[in-house]
Amino acid sequence: MSDTQTYITAHCCITQKKVYKNGILLLSDETGSDTTDFLLSAYKYFNVDYPKFYKMDNLCKLGFLAVELLLKERRIAEEYSPETVGIVLSNANSSLDADLNYFQTVKNIPSPAQFVYTLPNIVIGEISIRHHCKGENAFFVSDRFDTGFMQFYVQDLLDRNRINACISGWVECLGGEYKAVVYLTEKRPAKGSLPFNIDHIHQIYEIANGEING
Amino acid sequence: MSTPVFIAGAGVISAIGNNIAENLAALENGAAGMGEMQYLHSVHRHKLPVAEVKMSNAELAELAGMPAHISRTALLSAIAAKEALQHAAIENFSKLRTGFISANTVGGMDKTEDFFVDFSGDPGKGRLRNIIHHECGAATELVADILGVKNYISTISTACSSSANAIFFGARLIRQNMLDVVIAGGTDALTKFTLNGFNTLMIVDHHYCQPFDENRRGLNLGEGAGYTVLVSEQVAASLKNDPVCVLSGYCNANDAYHQTASSPDGTGSYLAMKGALQQSGLQSGQIDYINLHGTGTQNNDIAEGTAIKMLFEGHYPPMSSTKSFTGHTLGASGGIEAVFSTLAIQHGLIYPNLRLETPMKALPFIPETHFKKGAAIRHVLSNSFGFGGNCSSLIFSKA
């Protein structure tokens, strides 16, 4: 069905106090930190300098960090024109984590800064702002990560030349549970890249489940 | 251009009417849907006008043929989607590959709000998740059941451009020959959650909103649902009635500027409109009417206007924001306005931009302020821009 050969040129997983890039474990936090603490320690550990990080809700922090590592040493919006870099993400609980936090503030004075994050696609907005991506973007809410659908959707965008590169995956955060699995798909292969297909997406997703080691 | 995707039918419920006929009558009579809230209970009752659907949940449930305890979001969705399917009158619907793609931003929030109030201390988030998940998932699935849609069901959540995205996503599935018929659009009910939230952003107008006015003060929130029935060329040929129009172009882009504010020059809006024009193979001069996103906020209207100025310089088609009638219905707005756009083509209509007193000084064009009938409308551009920088434009053309 697909016309264009496409490749996963990088991938990154963050879950259960562990960070993997291309299957290699980069950080494992053994302390009893909660989601917020862990994301902050990862931010510091990887020397990210982006003060706006502190203002984000946990879903955005998680997605932001995962893509930060995914695109490390790349200038994606310069390598391609910005309007041809797309972002397609999905999760199960939308922005429920932020909805709850915002709701807590409503009892006193509702917080505009918290309300801003009560939409799941704000994480796409934050990533777009950081990496200057202006291409097509979409956020799907589904019970579980639908590899078949995510492969079809991104391949179709690339086939039709809507975009030349795509950041996609799963970014989920609710209370103490969080999981980000993101990958970069491009039309040209890079060192160690994998053909973009359902099996490889599944394989990458399994890294986050701890079933495959680096 | 590859195989065309046809629009076979449409359905709508909003503050100005419970079906297409009522909406059209209100648009013709210049009857806006805002007023003091009657159904939503909020401390802002006497301060912030809203555009409510003029029915209680019990009345909506009766119209939808559903139980009254389900969320208002789902009830609105069912009513508009059923009308759309009836309007399309596809004879062998049950034998075709069918899909339902619905957008919303609040899910079952109106129901879960009551639960939130009790949620304090540590009642265990697992249970909470189940309750909310049940409500959210139920909305799209319940309605799909009622419609008899069996092959594909999906929920899209990209803020105020959600339902425009649902529509072109549906078109893609048809083009890919994965489905024959897709009912696509969106729904959102008014909730305290969104009203309070938009109020903290200080972009809610305490009077009736005035989109594209120099002295605009913000938006009025509204509620409703709007769906189109997209069909393949083959299904279109088998219809008893002629299809309403085709979806000739669409594009989505990110503004990459700010979580909630548009960039001053409307980069995302410009890219979306330009991309949709490119895909349709049309020149900007061929667009006969623009249904503006036009929320009435300072920021949106100048950004959208600036992008239009760049793209349509020298030929400004008639344009208007029908949010001056329906309020901003968030996840439903792209669907409702897509329905209005297809009706504009079908009946040769241009809708007025209500309450425009002082045109914006920075813009070289003035939105249409009168209802016009019998115009030759071949191509309509509909804009939907959302938080998170998500910008979408759709183009509908005469079949």
Next chain:
Amino acid sequence: MADLKQQIIAQLNLKDLKPEDIGDDQPLFVEGLGLDSIDALELIVLLQQEYKIKLASAEEGQHVFRSVRTMAQYITEHQPKTV
């Protein structure tokens, strides 16, 4: 003013900053501290929460929030006497 700076840092999650990093007359928005429109709305919340002062519109905030000094002046002038 040092207290106010501390409150601003806390309210806006400016975790990399210390109160002494913010000049009394340094512009808070864009070219100065680089705050944005959502920060302005949060400062309105701060005034309401800590000083019981209610601003009517975001536009009013533009003048009040020019710098820490203008903010402090506004608070002194508008704070309810009973507090």
